[in-house]
Amino acid sequence: MAVSKLGNRYAKSIMDLAIEQGTLEEVNKDITQLKEDLSNRELFLFFKSPIITPSKKLSILKNLFEGKVNKLTYSFYEIIVKKRREGHIPEIVDAFIEQYNVHKKISTAVVTTAVPINDELVAKIKGIIKKNKKDVSEVEIESIIDESILGGFILKYDDKLYDYSIAGKLTNLQKSFLVNKYIKEM
Numbered sequence: 001m002a003v004s005k006l007g008n009r010y011a012k013s014i015m016d017l018a019i020e021q022g023t024l025e026e027v028n029k030d031i032t033q034l035k036e037d038l039s040n041r042e043l044f045l046f047f048k049s050p051i052i053t054p055s056k057k058l059s060i061l062k063n064l065f066e067g068k069v070n071k072l073t074y075s076f077y078e079i080i081v082k083k084r085r086e087g088h089i090p091e092i093v094d095a096f097i098e099q100y101n102v103h104k105k106i107s108t109a110v111v112t113t114a115v116p117i118n119d120e121l122v123a124k125i126k127g128i129i130k131k132n133k134k135d136v137s138e139v140e141i142e143s144i145i146d147e148s149i150l151g152g153f154i155l156k157y158d159d160k161l162y163d164y165s166i167a168g169k170l171t172n173l174q175k176s177f178l179v180n181k182y183i184k185e186m
Contacts (some may be wrong), residue, residue, distance in 0.1 A: 006022040007091035008099075015075045015099050023070055028100050030073040035093045035145035047086045057081045112144045112165075117153075130159060 017025040040045050046052065046060070058081055065074050080086050102110060109129055111117060127138040149165035156162075 003005075004091065004095070006085065006088055007095035009079075010080065010085065010088075010092045011095035011099050014072070015096060015103065017076075018072060019103075021072060023072055024100070024103075026070040027073050027076075029099075030069040031093055031096050031100075033069075034089070035097065038090055038093065044090070047089045050087075054081050054084060057086060101140075105135060106140060107133055107136040107138070107157060108140045110142045110144060110153060112146050112149060112154040114145070114147050114149050114151050116145060117143055125155065133158075169186065 014023070014027060014031075018024040038047075046057070058078060061074075061077050061081060065077060069077075071097075080089060080092065085092075107129060111122075111125060119156065122141050122143075124140060129139045130136055149167045150170075152165040152168070154161070154163050154165050154168070
């Protein structure tokens with residue numbers, strides 16, 4: 001079973017159960033928190049480690065999460081460890097968040113700028129995306145600062161990339177100078 005398929009299957013199972021039990025928002029909060037927690041290298045390596053036994057992992061999970069997350073979420077974590085799929089938790093978490101966003105009609109956009117963007121520009125970008133995508137109820141903006149683009153912005157959402165950066169324009173200009181249409185080659 002491919003990792004992406006595995007992640008999607010596990011994510012769909014908890015998503016369906018959470019919808020059925022009316023705890024989708026709580027489970028989403030728990031799994032979103034787990035995604036943030038996985039940025040801690042020790043926790044990430046804990047889940048990936050083949051050396052730590054499942055029983056030891058279950059006891060550590062109990063100390064970390066029992067009573068602190070929704071019961072369905074905790075049971076889901078236990079099942080993943082018992083089935084020895086804990087090494088795939090990052091993929092499962094990403095798949096769940098993606099499926100949650102589709103279910104709630106949330107679109108995510110990434111804006112890269114050379115300087116921090118203000119709230120007015122964020123609101124404008126959200127408006128443009130909502131206008132172009134009729135089936136979206138909410139837009140989340142992730143802002144990345146990259147001084148190497150010099151100015152302007154790069155916007156990514158869905159499968160689209162809009163590069164209005166100064167660095168991008170300079171690169172295009174450089175390419176156009178390399179192709180001189182007025183000189184005949186001998």
